[in-house]
Amino acid sequence: MGNLVGSWRYKEPSTVEECDSTWGSDSESDDQAAEEDSGASEAVSPAEGVRCAAEPGDMSPQLTGSPEFLPKMKRSFYAARDLYKYRHCYPNYKESRQSNEYRNLRFYLNKIPLIPDGIYVEEILTEWRGDYDKLEHNHNYIQWLFPLREQGLNFYAQELTQDEIKEFQSTREAKRRFLAAYCLMLDFYGVKLLDKSGNVARAPNWQQRFQHLNVSQHNYLRITRILKSLGELGYEAFKAPLVHLLLEESLCQSTLPNMKHSALEYYVYTIRLPSARRRLLRYAQQHYRPAHAFLWGPPAKQRGAGGTSSSGSSSSSSSSSSCGGAGSSGIRAPAPTPEQQRKMEETVVGGVTGIAIFSRGNSVTCLDHGGAGGLSGLEFVGSGDVERGQRNDYSEMVPL
Known part of the structure; x- marks a missing residue:
């Protein structure tokens, strides 16, 4: 029996669908038991009040031409597999037998x-804050500032x-500097x-930097590496606000279309x-243009008449299709009437049957990660450090 267990190896997924469990359920309580929620960072807290300042997708990039003449797109299996491994804590990964030098921690302890x-x-x-040429052209620092359990381009980084x-995660000084590094980038x-909840917004220099x-x-x-590192080192809750902002800028404001x-x-x-992924994808689907080319929604089997619970009740009214203002309440819009639901189920968008635009009012902008379990195990630098005179020169970058 021991030999059988010892020889067992995790079988990697071979399709995009096997890599993506986003639409497996639409129950928020199911997330607590999800295998992929067992990452190295156990602390996941709500990210409230993500700000969005656009009107209904007026500036979304438009593609012309009939759908049948547009090039067919498909999701990247490489990307899906890479992120599957990350979310599942690298199931086939074997740590080195060499003594752990804690080089990343020692670097952050200066x-x-x-x-x-x-x-x-x-x-x-x-000294590097604001030195955008140095941050742009130096390619050695990013693996040290945002370490992962995978090798980057700098092979000197551990x-x-x-x-x-x-x-x-238990070292206060390292975590303080890590947040400062996040603010730097x-x-x-x-x-x-x-x-401290990870909410983000445009900075004063946004036009030039975007x-x-x-x-x-x-x-x-x-940015992918930064997001991964946030999750590894205890700041999982910081991801969704940043991703939401980047989706808004790329889909609604057209400031980052590429x-x-x-x-x-x-x-x-x-x-x-x-x-949390479902909320972000519903938000993206609501504003993606052309709508028929959106590839990241629920599978076709969950979009049919019997699968509305998996894809979410949708409402395509213009009042709920905006990006949501800074004062958005996050309250869900009323469920559609049976007549509205029937029309949506029969909708043909760009010649493709069964694709609906999911809005659920402003709930996509609320990002209240239900069942996430609060802030246990996640320690932030608070006012106590200031009182003890521990504020560093760069501490203005971090909201304390």
Whole structure:
């Protein structure tokens, strides 16, 4: 029996559908028992009040031509498999038998520099902010600032281990610097962190930085890494607000049109809670143009007459199709009438039967991750540090 257990290996999924459990259920309570919610970071808290300042998709990019003449798109299996492994904590991963040097933690404690540049984290946090040329063209620091349990392009950077993750999450100084590093990169992208819940908004420099980000697409890989690292080191709740903002900017405001497929293929699927992914995807489906080309909705078998509970009750009224203002209440709109539901089920969008636009009022912008379990195990830098005189020069970057 021991040999049988010892020889068992996890079988990796072979299709996009096998990688994606987003639409397996529409019950928020099911998320607590979901296998993919058992990431290294156990603390997942609600991310409330995600801000969105657009009117109904007036500025969404439009594609012309009849649907039958448009090129057929499909989801990336590479992306789906990569994010599946991440959400399931790398099921076939074997940690090195070498002694754990905790190199990532020691770097964040300012005890060792990043290799090969020989730069300490304190120097990056205090001197690199606003030096956008350096942040753009240096490719060695990102693996050190945002470590993962997978190898990046800098082979001098050490992969995280489970033991190091636990030690990192219990080390206040490392977590404070990690949040400062997150704010450093947000500023580079034209975004600012608003509060301890992870809510974000445009920064004062957003126009210049969004214009740069729209063409500097190697940063899209960096953002994926940042989102993954947030989840590994205890800040899972910070992901959804950032992803929501990037979806809004790419789909509603058209300020980052080149990012929309990276956001849908990668960013959304770094989020471990299926219910949170569903909310983001409903929001994206509501504003994606052309509507018939949206590939990330529920499978066809769940869009039929008997599958409305999986895809969500939808309402296509213009009042609920806006991106939601900063004062959006997050209250769900009334359920559609039977006549509205019948019309939606019979809708043919662009010649494709059964595709509906899911809105549920403003619920897609609420992002109240039900059943997430609060902030247990997640420690933030509070006012007590200021009183004890522990504020660093870069602490203004982090809302305390």
